[in-house]
Amino acid sequence: MATDNYKEISxxxxxxxxxxxxxxxxxxxxxxxxxxxxxKLGQSFVLLPRKTGKLIIKISSNQLKTLEKxxxxxxxxxxxxxxxxxxxxxxxxxxxxxxxxxxxxxxFLSAEVNEAVALYLAIPFLSEPESWxxxxxxxxxxxxxxxxxxxxxNNPYPxxxxxxxxWNQLVLKAFFTEKNxxxxxxxxxxxxxxxxxxxxDYARERYAAGRKVNPALWQLTAPFLDEKIFEAMKIGxxxxxxxxxxxxxxxxxxxxxxPAKRYMEDLAFSESSK
Amino acid sequence: xxxxxxxxxDKATMGEPEAFDISVVKGxxxxxxxxxxxxxxxxxxxxxxxxxxxxxVEPAFWLGQPRTGIDSFRDYYSSLVGWExxxxxxxxxxxxxTIGLNSREANNERLAEQVMEILPLFIYKEGVVGIGEIGFxxxxxxxxxxxxxxLELAKESGLPVQVHTPHRDKKKGTQRSMDIALEHGLSPEQxxxxxxxxxxxxxVLERGFYAAFTIYPFTKMGNERMVDIVKQYGSSKIxxxxxxxxxxxxxxxxxxxAALMKLKGISNEDIELVTYRNAINAFAQSGQIDEADFAGSxxxxxxxxxxxxxxxxxxxxxxxxxxxIIIS
Numbered sequence: 334m335a336t337d338n339y340k341e342i343s344x345x346x347x348x349x350x351x352x353x354x355x356x357x358x359x360x361x362x363x364x365x366x367x368x369x370x371x372x373k374l375g376q377s378f379v380l381l382p383r384k385t386g387k388l389i390i391k392i393s394s395n396q397l398k399t400l401e402k403x404x405x406x407x408x409x410x411x412x413x414x415x416x417x418x419x420x421x422x423x424x425x426x427x428x429x430x431x432x433x434x435x436x437x438x439x440x441f442l443s444a445e446v447n448e449a450v451a452l453y454l455a456i457p458f459l460s461e462p463e464s465w466x467x468x469x470x471x472x473x474x475x476x477x478x479x480x481x482x483x484x485x486x487n488n489p490y491p492x493x494x495x496x497x498x499x500w501n502q503l504v505l506k507a508f509f510t511e512k513n514x515x516x517x518x519x520x521x522x523x524x525x526x527x528x529x530x531x532x533x534d535y536a537r538e539r540y541a542a543g544r545k546v547n548p549a550l551w552q553l554t555a556p557f558l559d560e561k562i563f564e565a566m567k568i569g570x571x572x573x574x575x576x577x578x579x580x581x582x583x584x585x586x587x588x589x590x591x592p593a594k595r596y597m598e599d600l601a602f603s604e605s606s607k
Numbered sequence: 608x609x610x611x612x613x614x615x616x617d618k619a620t621m622g623e624p625e626a627f628d629i630s631v632v633k634g635x636x637x638x639x640x641x642x643x644x645x646x647x648x649x650x651x652x653x654x655x656x657x658x659x660x661x662x663x664v665e666p667a668f669w670l671g672q673p674r675t676g677i678d679s680f681r682d683y684y685s686s687l688v689g690w691e692x693x694x695x696x697x698x699x700x701x702x703x704x705t706i707g708l709n710s711r712e713a714n715n716e717r718l719a720e721q722v723m724e725i726l727p728l729f730i731y732k733e734g735v736v737g738i739g740e741i742g743f744x745x746x747x748x749x750x751x752x753x754x755x756x757x758l759e760l761a762k763e764s765g766l767p768v769q770v771h772t773p774h775r776d777k778k779k780g781t782q783r784s785m786d787i788a789l790e791h792g793l794s795p796e797q798x799x800x801x802x803x804x805x806x807x808x809x810x811v812l813e814r815g816f817y818a819a820f821t822i823y824p825f826t827k828m829g830n831e832r833m834v835d836i837v838k839q840y841g842s843s844k845i846x847x848x849x850x851x852x853x854x855x856x857x858x859x860x861x862x863x864x865a866a867l868m869k870l871k872g873i874s875n876e877d878i879e880l881v882t883y884r885n886a887i888n889a890f891a892q893s894g895q896i897d898e899a900d901f902a903g904s905x906x907x908x909x910x911x912x913x914x915x916x917x918x919x920x921x922x923x924x925x926x927x928x929x930x931x932i933i934i935s
Contacts (some may be wrong), residue, residue, distance in 0.1 A: 380731040383894065443681060443725075445688030445732045477693045 338403060339427065342458060345399050346420040349390055353413045358384045362417055366424040374425050374436045377446065381421065382414040390416055407487040407516075411454075418451035419458060426459040434464065441468060443499040449475070450483040457490040465490075470499040473506055485512050492519025501528040504553070505535060521553075529557035533565035540568045548580030555583075558590035566593065570600070625771045629658055632865045635879070636902065639663040639861045640819065640886035641740070641769070641801060641848035644702070645683075645691050649723070650929070651858045652698040658862040662701035662901040664890060665691065666740040666769050670711045670854050680708075692734065701901035703890065704715070705739030706730050707770045713753035723756060730764055736890040737761075739769025740801060743780045746773060751787070757817040758791040767892050768793065769819075772802045774826070781807045785814055799889050802827060802850070808836060812844060816890045821850040822860035830864040834871045842877035846886040 345552065351359055361384050364370060365377040386398050392400070392409045400406050425433040436461070441452055453472055456465040469491060472484045483490060485507045491500060500523055507517060514520070533554055536546045546569065564579045585593045627798050637660045644652070644665050655663075665687055674680055687704040695702035706729045708722045729739060738761045743750050761768045763892035768788065773780040781800060795815035803811060803818045806826075811818040820836065821827045833847060857863065865882045869875075889898055927934075 369683065375728060376731065379728060382733055383731070438730075443685045443728055445734065446692055446731055477690065479693075534787070 339460075341399070342403065342405075343420075343423065344395065345403070345422070346416060349392060349396055350413070350417055351394065351421060352396075353388070353390045354385055356416075358386075358496060360565055362421065366421055368428045368430075371425055371428055371430070371432055371436075374421070374433060375440060378418055378421060378440055378451075381418055382447070385414045386418050387412045387414050389413075404489070414447070415451050415454065418448075419455040422452070422455040423458040423593045426461075431460075433459075434461075438468075446477060446479060449477070449480045453480065453483040453490075454488065456490065457493075462490065463494055465500075466494050466496070469495060470502075473499065473503050478510070481506070481510060482512060486516035487495050487518065488532040489518050492517075495529065497523075497525060501525070505531055506509060508532070508535065508547055508550060511547075514547065524553045526557040528560060529554040533562040537565045537568060540565075540572065545574060547578055548574075548576045551577075551580040552587075555585075558585070558588040558593060560592070563590065563593050563596075567596070619813045627858075627859070627863055627866065629644060629862065629866065631869045632659065632826050632862060632878075635659050635862075635865060635875075636661045636867060636883055637861045638883045638886045639847055639849055639858075640799070640890065641666055641821065641850045642858060643668060643850070643852035644695060645686060646853040647851060647858055649694070652700065653926070654696065655858050655862075656698045656700055658859050659858075660700060660861065661903075662703065662836060662887075663695070664703045664705060664736060664769075664886070665707065666706050666737075666771075668740055668771075669711045673712060673715065674718070677718065677725065680718075680722050681725055684725070688729070688732050703736045703896065705737035705767075705920045706732075706735050706799075707738045707741040707769075708753055709740060710742050710744035710750045710754070710771060710773075712788040713748055713750045716749055718825050719749070719753050720790070723753070723773045726757070726760060730760065730766060734895055735766070736893040736895045737767040737799075738764075739766065739770050741801075742771040742784050742801075744771070746776065746780055746783070755785070755787060755791065758788055758793060761797070762791060762793055765892075765894075766797075767890055768798045768802050770798060772807070773798060777802075777804070778806050781811065785811070785816060796889075797892060799846075801848070804828060805832065808840060808845075812840060815844075817844050817846065817885070819886075820845065822847055823850055823854075824854050825855070826857065828843055830860065830867050832863055832866050834873065837868060837873055837877060838871075842880040842885070844885060845881050846889070847881055848886075 350362065354362065365373070370377065390409065390411055390413050397409065400408055422433070422437060428439070437452070440448065444452055453469070456462060456469060459465065469484060472480065475481055485503060492501055495503065504517065504520070506512060532550050536550060539546045551566070566585070569577050569581050582597065585597055633822050638657070639655070639660055640663070642663050642665060644663070667684060667687060670683070684706055687706070692702040706726065708719055708726070713719050729735065738757050741754055741757045743754065758768065770784050770788070771786060775861040784800065785798070789795070796817070799819050800811045801819040802821045808818050820833055822830045822833060827850070835843065847861055847864050849856060851858040851860065863881050865878050868878050887896060887898060
């Protein structure tokens, strides 16, 4: 993860930026990242896209290999201003005096949409990443789609640092706001009983309102299947949504909850004897 | 900014309403260069999008009552570049803003000093297309002081300025605003003088400034008068806006005025200039407007596409049928 590979990440970002910026804007960025420029970090961060432009970065095959090794492949979809902002915060946060934190806190307070996205994408790469737990938790309360995506999707920070309550809130809200669940890093590793119950309650609410349920939800409940969760599943099994039914069936198969398994066997028997 | 008109205005004096027939301007695109969306509902956004408004500028202004602390200003400015921008994007309308300390609140000098300190953090943000709306209200010494300080900020950043002109003693206030701007070495092309009327327009145009007209019921211009102004002064450097806010105002003022101009025989080219192109030219001097972001052109820049996709994935605002009794 980020902080363990400080040098490698730093060099890689720097290398990609050099390939994607013209000489003048690269020189500007390099200068803005110097220790002497820490006092101007706020302004540099804000006006950065005016210097770098906003094209999507191009990556060489070697750079891609390094990204894959570091499990940071999705960075290849970033725009150059986004990568430059993350690199700038990353570099300045490692300056010895440690003064960057107050500046970055202020940037969160006044961030426009793209800035907020860059800030949340940057936190896994800052020195002392654990000091941004509250900020990340607060970010989950955002209602701005792209900001939520920056926190929830392909971001290694939440699964590594968030408390269970905050993590559960993130996952529930990701379902709620129809994010791409497959892009949440650490989803299986951080599955827990409390989350499983919350998700099954959420599914029941959706059923009651006549709405569909994202089938990806059920796999997260499988290891914690109990009577209550199974009640929710039974509602789903009586509905007409095939994908949902298949997901419930899969979840029950992979669980150890006997009553559910028996229920499925009975169901299969009565279907076949019709 | 408005106003103290009463809802109890005598309806009898208004005559039979003439229906707004959007079909005469169907397919035209509009740019509303002055509208306070934080005060408006999602119904307004939907109606604007349906009427052809593709982009807008939201100037920072007074909220109807004075703010008492710096954090209220900071939160307001960040909402203009954050939440409001996002809300607008959900209706496919590109949202820009101008950032500044309005004239009324410039009179609270203790607070004004603090606002001046945080302005540099906001004016360089993406999509900030100018300093505004600033200028005179009561024409006090404090108003002049902060007007001048913000003109210096505009000069330093190379941003256009959106100048609010006063309701009272308008003609003198407008002249004074222009004199001071030139005194600070700004070019007239960089300045949009707002809320013009028949009395101010001639001098504003002659001196080379942009002249904006606010179509706002009761207290500012009506759009029939606006049609006459375009007939008399032409379409160069003139733009119309709604300045719709928390007062009785109309977020469809720009498309409605375009429709009226069309019905009164003004050419499509002139209509396009005063309801779209001139405003873009004026505010694009900030370097922050890329027409491809909202003009439906195929040459959308990559970042725009990137954002567009993510917002769509996040769910473009679904349409509701207002005529139905069922809410589901």
